[in-house]
Amino acid sequence: MSELRQPEADLQDPVQAQGPVEAQLFGAEGEEAAFPSPSSSSSSYPVLFQENADPLHLDPLPLKVADLVAFLLLKYRTKEPTSKAEMLNIVLRDHWDQFPMVFSQACECMQLVFGVDVKEVDPSERTYVLVPTLGLTCDAVLSDGQSMPKAGLLVLLLAMIPLEGDCAPEEKVWEVLSIMGVCAGKQHCIYGEPRELLTKVWVQEGYVEYRQVPHSNPARYEFLWGPRAHAETSKWQVLEHLLRVNTLDPRSLPSLCAEAVSDEAEGA
Known part of the structure; x- marks a missing residue:
């Protein structure tokens, strides 16, 4: 289902160390999941959509969003930039046409759930860096490989x-x-x-x-x-x-x- 789980040397250990992000976003063994609602929420507060769901029965699009979120979290931990080409090659290899929607939803999830902004730094090369929302430094050190940005x-x-x-x-x-x-x-x-x-x-x-x-x-x-x-x-x-x-x-x-x-x- 996800290229993130293929045994590439630069991805395997961190992803395995934190556990499947799909389970953390969509819910596993009855635990409530966290995922952003559409931005049109009428509440004065940002609300994260919650529901129990079996990842195997979800549409492919949300699963690809979860895969991309997992990839972006890894980049945030390692303080490495990424690019559209890299995301397409690693996460959306067979779904290039879905990139705009998947990328948009993944960025919204990173911001609302984890407090991480995905910022474009080179429009010509479509490269991005991941930085804390509002410059908050509470997640400056995530050294154990398991902590999620909060x-x-x-x-x-x-x-x-x-x-x-x-x-x-x-x-x-x-x-x-x-x-x-x-x-x-x-x-x-x-x-x-x-x-x-x-x-x-x-x-x-x-x-x-x-x-x-x-x-x-x-x-x-x-x-x-x-x-x-x-x-x-x-x-x-x-x-x-x-x-x-x-x-x-x-x-x-x-x-x-x-x-x-x-x-x-x-x-x-």
Whole structure:
């Protein structure tokens, strides 16, 4: 089914080390899968489509998308560029005519699910590099060969916080994340145990603050932007990204846009 599983020396070990990406994207043994929905979602948040599915009964096109995502993840780990010719030769050898659609969906998946942008650097040669979305460096080191990039979830969390008035209630965060199958205490095929990721790992790394809501009894908690998030990106950049992936008109969020522009001007 996939040329990625052929025993080429430069691809075999990393792909085998992480396991079949098709299983992680489409679901395996009843585990919920993660895959991007069309950009026309009416929600204020990017939503990742979730369903249980048997890869053997899926259409060839999504499987080719998964193969290309696996290839792009390998390139991201090894910090190597790629090209249209290379992708066609390795992933879509017999499906050249489907490249535009497969490539578009794979890029959307890389951005929404993993927080990785595929950027063209040479239009004449159609070469591309893979870089973290919004310049976030939380996935700078993926040394064990098994970790999946998690910046996509961080971008979503950072987008939710200003949308909730700069303090996102924990219950609201889990309500939104549960739509995409990310639930506190439940192991996720890409993000691991999300409660630890949100309330410990990213707090320790300085991306978010996790604090008790003042005077709440019983205690409730909320998320705020941390100093590292402010250092690496801005509300305006996150808002712009949110609007782009959801094809929203900036006029639909006037007060938030005005606040983001003000923050950007103050930081200039």
